[in-house]
Amino acid sequence: MSESIKLEKIFSDAQDFLPLLGTDYVEFYVGNAKQAAHFYKTALGFQSLAYAGLETGIKDRTSYVVVQDKIRLVFTTPISNENQDIHNHIERHGDGVKVIALWVDDATQAWKETTSRGAESYLEPTVEKDTDGEVVKSGIKIYGDTVHIFIERKNYKGVFMPGYQAWNSEYNPSAVGLKYIDHMVANVGWGEMNVWEDFYNQTMGFANLITFDDKDISTQYTALMSKVMTNGNGRIKFPINEPAEGLKKSQIEEYLDFNNGPGCQHIAVATDDIVSTVCQMKKRGVEFLIIPERYYDTVLDRVGEIDEEILTLKQHNILVDRDDEGYLLQIFTKPLTDRPTLFFEIIQRKGAKSFGKGNFKALFESIEAEQAKRGTL
Numbered sequence: 001m002s003e004s005i006k007l008e009k010i011f012s013d014a015q016d017f018l019p020l021l022g023t024d025y026v027e028f029y030v031g032n033a034k035q036a037a038h039f040y041k042t043a044l045g046f047q048s049l050a051y052a053g054l055e056t057g058i059k060d061r062t063s064y065v066v067v068q069d070k071i072r073l074v075f076t077t078p079i080s081n082e083n084q085d086i087h088n089h090i091e092r093h094g095d096g097v098k099v100i101a102l103w104v105d106d107a108t109q110a111w112k113e114t115t116s117r118g119a120e121s122y123l124e125p126t127v128e129k130d131t132d133g134e135v136v137k138s139g140i141k142i143y144g145d146t147v148h149i150f151i152e153r154k155n156y157k158g159v160f161m162p163g164y165q166a167w168n169s170e171y172n173p174s175a176v177g178l179k180y181i182d183h184m185v186a187n188v189g190w191g192e193m194n195v196w197e198d199f200y201n202q203t204m205g206f207a208n209l210i211t212f213d214d215k216d217i218s219t220q221y222t223a224l225m226s227k228v229m230t231n232g233n234g235r236i237k238f239p240i241n242e243p244a245e246g247l248k249k250s251q252i253e254e255y256l257d258f259n260n261g262p263g264c265q266h267i268a269v270a271t272d273d274i275v276s277t278v279c280q281m282k283k284r285g286v287e288f289l290i291i292p293e294r295y296y297d298t299v300l301d302r303v304g305e306i307d308e309e310i311l312t313l314k315q316h317n318i319l320v321d322r323d324d325e326g327y328l329l330q331i332f333t334k335p336l337t338d339r340p341t342l343f344f345e346i347i348q349r350k351g352a353k354s355f356g357k358g359n360f361k362a363l364f365e366s367i368e369a370e371q372a373k374r375g376t377l
């Protein structure tokens, strides 16, 4: 079977009882939402979109929403002791992802379909209204303390959601070319990858796009395994990582230690011009992983012809990989939080719809170099 027919089959194997239109937003629980939002504007080129807090009738927390093309990020901080859920999340995990919100046509049906198949409810279908219309929300629990919230917004024309007002700022640093969320990765505990594969398959109708075992993903010292789950239209991809036995402590174990359990490891965002995006982010203070120079000696033997100059990619530590349909360019930031937990990936797809196996070794060796500096290898 050719690779493209195989991919079509994988996408059609996914069940359509939970049609997902895309990622609606990602919400982070953080210690200081005002400063976090400022960082994502300054360093990653997001724009001010919406605000919720005392001025909008919200008494227990403040949220800032930023946007870049199709990507919306929400940063939320508790402002009183009433909301122990947010406090507890920050105390346990540090700043990190709480909500991966998915855009649906019918949030009530999404909740019924998933909970009837075994998902644990986080939020029963709830209608929120203001003068701009109504949003229906529902939610289910996923790995660690993370949740999916289903957002139905077809009857809403406001800036974000009820409870929010437009956030107009005089500080508007330019965008860096980030377009949409390509995938979001979970780190789960020992032996739990298949549990979450089953969860996404059975309760959400996702199919397994590709599997990497510990032989695919290992260095001299550390190893991990990964399964990429996708929904039927391919817009939502969730790789799930678990640690595997190696000589030293893997980056997944380091994450699980510092995050106190499973959680979102990285958010991959797409660009049409990775070199330009990365140059701008570097100028604004974002730090990227350094890739061993020898990676570039052999990469073209592995991936074949590409449009970009290899020296440019080498200069910026951009990785190249290939599936049978094309290639992709990717690069990884250092953690964006103080704990070595959450990072971002920038990805440019040039035909490739899936993921290659070729970059893991180079990537993990460079993560191991960072772990060694932290004393956590």
Ligand code: FE2
Pocket (backbone or CB within 6 Å): 183, 185, 266, 268, 345
């Ligand atoms: Fe990734």
